[in-house]
Amino acid sequence: MSRILGDLGAVVVDADLIAREVVEPGTPGLAALVAEFGPEILQPDGQLDRPALAAKAFGDEAARGRLNGILHPLIGARTAELVDAAPADSVVLQDIPLLVEGGMGAAFNLVVVVYVDAAERVRRLVELRGMPEGDARARISSQATDDQRRAAADVWLDNSGPQGALDPVVKALWERLQGYAENIANSVAVRVPPVLAAANPVWAEQGRRLVERLRFVCGEDAVRVDHVGSTAVPGLDAKDVIDLQVTVRNLDAADALAERLAGAGFPRVADVTRDDPKPIYGIGGEADPSLWDKRFHASADPGRPAHVHVRVDGWPGQRFALVFRDWLRADPAARDEYLDLKRRAAAAAADGSDVEAATARYLDVKTPWFDDAYHRAMGWAEKTGWTAADR
Structure with a gap:
């Protein structure tokens, strides 16, 4: 969804990409992670070994809390920089994997949840990201339930199907977002007939x-x-x-x-x-x-x-x-x-x-x-x- 909306003109602020940026070698974020979880979370070239970090953090609630305490402020600060730099009349799409878990939905004009069933999520994490299946299942179990995601969603998009199946729906959503942004810019309220x-x-x-x-x-x-x-x-x-x-x-x-x-x-x-x-x-x-x-x-x-x-x-x-x-x-x-x-x-x-x-x-x-x-x-x-x- 983010790729399509970005191609159509949205300013995409991707929390996953930012999360990688703030733990690049030489950053304060990576140094803080090493201090908390040990040097074994590093690859030989000094890059973060994400599976090693996941093995330490996602199976334990207290460890996950320490991880979030390090990363979230850094991600938040960088996100704010990118949002503030976006043109005033643009549609800003913040791609936030843990929005529901963080209870952040109320802070946004619209919340779109892209749903994938659990089995497909495991497959994608294992086959596309190279994550061990146990780690993939531990990560999913630590996240919000489907019911919690539905409760947070103004728009629910089911992306469990083949690649490209969701494209027409996302393009229709873009028309809504454009209209919404234009109405806000021009202080136009939507009025409907008494039907x-x-x-x-x-x-x-x-x-x-x-x-x-x-x-x-x-x-x-x-x-x-x-x-x-x-x-x-x-x-x-x-x-x-x-x-x-x-x-x-x-x-x-x-x-x-x-x-x-x-x-x-x-x-x-x-x-x-x-x-x-x-x-x-x-x-x-x-x-x-x-x-x-x-x-x-x-x-x-x-x-x-x-x-x-x-x-x-x-x-x-x-x-x-x-x-x-x-x-x-x-x-x-x-x-x-x-x-x-x-x-x-x-x-x-x-x-x-x-x-x-x-x-x-x-x-x-x-x-x-x-x-x-x-x-x-x-x-x-x-x-x-x-x-x-x-x-």
Whole structure:
């Protein structure tokens, strides 16, 4: 995959190549390895004997930790140099074999996992790299499981087949990456028409990954980050858009996050007056319309539309987004009622007009229902003792 994307124009930063570079003869990295694991990890010509090092490090967790403690800082520093040197408008591909093991996925705009089944991995390590089979199996057993890799993957590519079988898929991925990079450079958010898709269990995993990414981007400036909206409710048909809520302490904090969110692939959308329905002002004593204010961002990724609602902790809109999601999860009748409303709204919007006009008609149908739904959801929250801290 890296070779194809590099040929197409991506700037490839290969962690494997960097790992070799930082332990070349004469480097501080090689000297540190010899000091830790002994001179027997060297070949007669002074080069690192990788099978000898693997035999010492990969069969023992403590030894592997010492190895990583030496190599990872060196690899990280060199990686940062190469990434910083890449042109500002380029697609930078970081090829990181241990990304999942290191829990690094949230730091990237998109994570692509190239999968190869275990038997084929062993064969390639033995036949192509000359690694003893025992060492190959020990290395694989020390790595992330397939389930862990799937959980981290925004894109899953199965490369277990013959050479070249994956080429067309990677070329299609390149089109997505180009569009994503252009959208980030131009602060363009992806907006989609209000067309309902069948409930998809994949939405939960996609939401979880985006929540982790937003937590990484926002850091301590976010009180919490949640997957909200219809895609967070199992069994509910929805627009194929992941809704996320970033809770902040005040609107100044929301504005301070704008540049970071845009750089991470979530540019701000200026006009949000029609973005989502608001219950009538005055409900529950919340008479100040400004208490429903928020900041709205949307994903620049053409392959995964998402909306990011940045709301103030404790304000009615922030609480309602969480309560409404959990009410629908807990009450199948309310969920079915809402689904019927969404279907009628989608039918009213389905006339082939532009996205904004269609969205306006969609909300014209939905909004009146929310006045009563607000009372019902908040009543459910009070009756059940719901608190945001529980979720």
